[in-house]
Amino acid sequence: MxxxxxxxxxxxxxxxxxxxxxxxxxxGLGAEVIRFDNIGGGLDASRWPIDGAxxxxxxEGLNKGKKSIAIDLNSPAGRELATQIITAPGEDAGLFVxxxxxxxxxxxxxxxxxxxxxxxxxxxxWASGRNAVDYTMNAITGLPLITGPExxxxxxxxxxxxxxxxxxxxxxxxxxLMAAERNRRRTGKGGEIRIPLVDIAATTLGHLGQIAEVxxxxxxxxxxxxxxxxxFGCDFFTADGKRLILVGITARQWKGVIETFGIGAExxxxxxxxxxxxxxxxxxxxxxxxxxxxxxKVIGAMSYAEAAALLNEKGICWETYRSLQESMAEEPxxxxxxxVFNQQTHPSGHSYPTGGAPATFPALPRHPAPRxxxxxxxxxxxxxxxxxxxxHEIARLHDQRIVAGPES
Amino acid sequence: MxxxxxxxxxxxxxxxxxxxxxxxxxxGLGAEVIRFDNIGGGLDASRWPIDGAxxxxxxEGLNKGKKSIAIDLNSPAGRELATQIITAPGEDAGLFVxxxxxxxxxxxxxxxxxxxxxxxxxxxxWASGRNAVDYTMNAITGLPLITGPExxxxxxxxxxxxxxxxxxxxxxxxxxLMAAERNRRRTGKGGEIRIPLVDIAATTLGHLGQIAEVxxxxxxxxxxxxxxxxxFGCDFFTADGKRLILVGITARQWKGVIETFGIGAExxxxxxxxxxxxxxxxxxxxxxxxxxxxxxKVIGAMSYAEAAALLNEKGICWETYRSLQESMAEEPxxxxxxxVFNQQTHPSGHSYPTGGAPATFPALPRHPAPRxxxxxxxxxxxxxxxxxxxxHEIARLHDQRIVAGPES
Numbered sequence: 055m056x057x058x059x060x061x062x063x064x065x066x067x068x069x070x071x072x073x074x075x076x077x078x079x080x081x082g083l084g085a086e087v088i089r090f091d092n093i094g095g096g097l098d099a100s101r102w103p104i105d106g107a108x109x110x111x112x113x114e115g116l117n118k119g120k121k122s123i124a125i126d127l128n129s130p131a132g133r134e135l136a137t138q139i140i141t142a143p144g145e146d147a148g149l150f151v152x153x154x155x156x157x158x159x160x161x162x163x164x165x166x167x168x169x170x171x172x173x174x175x176x177x178x179x180w181a182s183g184r185n186a187v188d189y190t191m192n193a194i195t196g197l198p199l200i201t202g203p204e205x206x207x208x209x210x211x212x213x214x215x216x217x218x219x220x221x222x223x224x225x226x227x228x229x230x231l232m233a234a235e236r237n238r239r240r241t242g243k244g245g246e247i248r249i250p251l252v253d254i255a256a257t258t259l260g261h262l263g264q265i266a267e268v269x270x271x272x273x274x275x276x277x278x279x280x281x282x283x284x285x286f287g288c289d290f291f292t293a294d295g296k297r298l299i300l301v302g303i304t305a306r307q308w309k310g311v312i313e314t315f316g317i318g319a320e321x322x323x324x325x326x327x328x329x330x331x332x333x334x335x336x337x338x339x340x341x342x343x344x345x346x347x348x349x350x351k352v353i354g355a356m357s358y359a360e361a362a363a364l365l366n367e368k369g370i371c372w373e374t375y376r377s378l379q380e381s382m383a384e385e386p387x388x389x390x391x392x393x394v395f396n397q398q399t400h401p402s403g404h405s406y407p408t409g410g411a412p413a414t415f416p417a418l419p420r421h422p423a424p425r426x427x428x429x430x431x432x433x434x435x436x437x438x439x440x441x442x443x444x445x446h447e448i449a450r451l452h453d454q455r456i457v458a459g460p461e462s
Numbered sequence: 463m464x465x466x467x468x469x470x471x472x473x474x475x476x477x478x479x480x481x482x483x484x485x486x487x488x489x490g491l492g493a494e495v496i497r498f499d500n501i502g503g504g505l506d507a508s509r510w511p512i513d514g515a516x517x518x519x520x521x522e523g524l525n526k527g528k529k530s531i532a533i534d535l536n537s538p539a540g541r542e543l544a545t546q547i548i549t550a551p552g553e554d555a556g557l558f559v560x561x562x563x564x565x566x567x568x569x570x571x572x573x574x575x576x577x578x579x580x581x582x583x584x585x586x587x588w589a590s591g592r593n594a595v596d597y598t599m600n601a602i603t604g605l606p607l608i609t610g611p612e613x614x615x616x617x618x619x620x621x622x623x624x625x626x627x628x629x630x631x632x633x634x635x636x637x638x639l640m641a642a643e644r645n646r647r648r649t650g651k652g653g654e655i656r657i658p659l660v661d662i663a664a665t666t667l668g669h670l671g672q673i674a675e676v677x678x679x680x681x682x683x684x685x686x687x688x689x690x691x692x693x694f695g696c697d698f699f700t701a702d703g704k705r706l707i708l709v710g711i712t713a714r715q716w717k718g719v720i721e722t723f724g725i726g727a728e729x730x731x732x733x734x735x736x737x738x739x740x741x742x743x744x745x746x747x748x749x750x751x752x753x754x755x756x757x758x759k760v761i762g763a764m765s766y767a768e769a770a771a772l773l774n775e776k777g778i779c780w781e782t783y784r785s786l787q788e789s790m791a792e793e794p795x796x797x798x799x800x801x802v803f804n805q806q807t808h809p810s811g812h813s814y815p816t817g818g819a820p821a822t823f824p825a826l827p828r829h830p831a832p833r834x835x836x837x838x839x840x841x842x843x844x845x846x847x848x849x850x851x852x853x854h855e856i857a858r859l860h861d862q863r864i865v866a867g868p869e870s
Contacts, residue, residue: 371594
């Protein structure tokens, strides 16, 4: 947690991954992030993973450090309150992150009537407004058909488990919000930014050359299991059965592989036989199986401890497959021993390593990552301080169940 | 392509995905991005996918719209030139995006000696400087052990194909650069921002509740194939053998599933028998198999055309698995028909749909996405205009092979 965005106030009307992660990034660099939710919780209030009592560890993770206000968003008075919070004055305010529908009561046009320089970053499924989530729209990227074991039938899709599109979208949304805020500072103008998951995915495939690949005349993309596409890399096994991944993408990495495993003569013989040069990464992929065999023969004769020592000594780019639990226990600097993390007790009652900003500013002090709020924990504070409502008015909103404080 | 960052100049000393994608995001909103590479190309100059002539479609995709200068980065004079370019004066300049090593000739300290308010966003593997790429470090997240078909042995990892960590890191780096630029505008101070892939991954697992999940007492994470974790969602097949994914995460989505497939009575009977309520998303996951069977029975009796019409009419959140080629041909608004894309001819000679910024600013004009540069295409221009070098000096740099123009 850093202070460089201190003073900036962002309002979040959010659920699931992309939009809350955007708020989390802003918060990590010092912005104040106020998240409003329906009384009792929004769409993601119970999202898994959960603890033994059914409390959402997902919600806790995505909302740590945010201020929480609970509002009846189905009532006109509640919607009016949300509008006031979003459009509250201040040079460093008027920033709204949301995945609410573009055409609903939180449409940019309606909000901007109250604050013309409002900036809205809106995460969507399709630009058209059509419904899509990470798990569905990934199906049209073609990626599930090239993910997974090589021997799967070509029409069997394997989905990724990480909501990658959501996560890219959330980080990108934070970027666009900062860009728009810079522009507002120069021109006085706000505006809406729409960020459809589908457009994030489509442009990403373009960035990676995969759209060109479909239309150009190169080697077709195939399902290659854990073999790294277009260069040298795959899974290897030690004599004691540990599995690791090892890559040779750059010329230096490949040279390191040859030297470390003493396979120079074998590689040269194969080059002669095939009439190719493995100095180029493409042939390393096309003829990967015999190259993998050469390396496996050496690694397979070593214990894991021997292999690890050798690979680290030689500066090889490699890693061991582990469960998250194993990595947390065994890999110093990943979570335990990583200054990005601190132990923190959350409203669920659980205490666990909690991460702040993944960026490190070597010249600035890092503050500990905060705990998650209870839902509605800051209702009172926000109404009093941000909207300047008197105590009797706040009491009335509670009595009429237009707002709620934290559940006991 | 938008203009809101027009006037901002970013220098990129980059390779592979994260750092070039950061530049691509900045460029998409209007920044000028100058990428320097070694003469003949950097580490990623030949990265796959490639076309039939071996030209990298990957490089082309990640560097479109950037200005390219080719410099001998192994020579002291070339390093001095790169330093001058990075630290060139200007209020809207002094922004550097890189994945060069933190301790090398492009260390922030060395560069900042020439321009104290320089901002460096540096993508790394591990914070310690230890080597890691997306494909290796993913192994310690635990994700490969919960990705892929349910019936795989638990110790068999399945890697994602998308370099998700790189892509998140690239978008996040663009965000941090804008945040740091805002801070510089207020305080006059620049600084280095280090963004290790490993810290992006570790904090992301925390955001998603997966670190808490390991330490808390909830249901353990299992490999569940394409079944959506923690809610209702999986693959279904139509009578004519098309495969689709369909989810019911929110209460409204689940209600839509029940109504669309007319399974209300069957679901209620199962609830009675099990003593659970499927109004909650968790039980839908825990008892997913009989629920899947109910839906499959209905979908399996329909042709794809019938199913698609029904699902769209009912507003169900679903998608069809397709190859990228099929999606490009069949899915209007994804790539063809999507205003984010325009046809563009690139230096490879291939013409293909090229994407600009994935964000849409409804109130602002969008400019077409540009072509990629040839390597060294802007060498002359940058030396003359940015560094203000006289023609004879530029000629000397060419003659001494410290710089190079585009290859013919």
